Amino acid sequence: MLKFYLKLFLFTMFVVIISWYGLSGAFAHTNAFLLSSSYQIITVNNGDTLWSIASNYVTDQDDIRDLIIAIKHTNNLDNGVVIHPGQQLKIPLKTKNLEIGIVVKK
Known part of the structure; x- marks a missing residue:
């Protein structure tokens, strides 16, 4: 037993x-954006926010907050830091989007 x-x-x-x-x-x-090794350099325009910039680079399947976190991390931006017109930012691009040719919203 x-x-x-x-x-x-x-x-x-x-x-x-x-x-x-x-x-x-x-x-x-x-966060796939944090794993990215591909970037696009953009110049901040008047009135841009991290949210408005990130919205140009996400698909409907992405969480925009993930990209905002990755932008802050990649560009060494602390919470509360204000971005300024003329400032250049590196935008992490998901490798999957590049490989299969997904067009991001612009």
């Missing part, structure tokens, strides 16, 4: 570990 419970315990632990491993990736969120 002890062998039965030991086998049951080991099987249950196996199922729990496999389930946990499989589900842990299901809820992970990766």
Whole structure:
């Protein structure tokens, strides 16, 4: 009887570990813009905001907040920093968009 419970315990632990491993990736969120090695240099125009700039480079499947975070990170911008006309910014481009030729909104 002890062998039965030991086998049951080991099987249950196996199922729990496999389930946990499989589900842990299901809820992970990766910012693809932060992984980018392709950039476009833009010049800030009068009235531009990070939101308005980012909206030109995202698709409907993207979260614009991810691109804003990546723009801040890439350009060493702290929260609350104001961008100015004439300032140049590096805009990270998702490699996937470049490879399959998706046209971003402009």
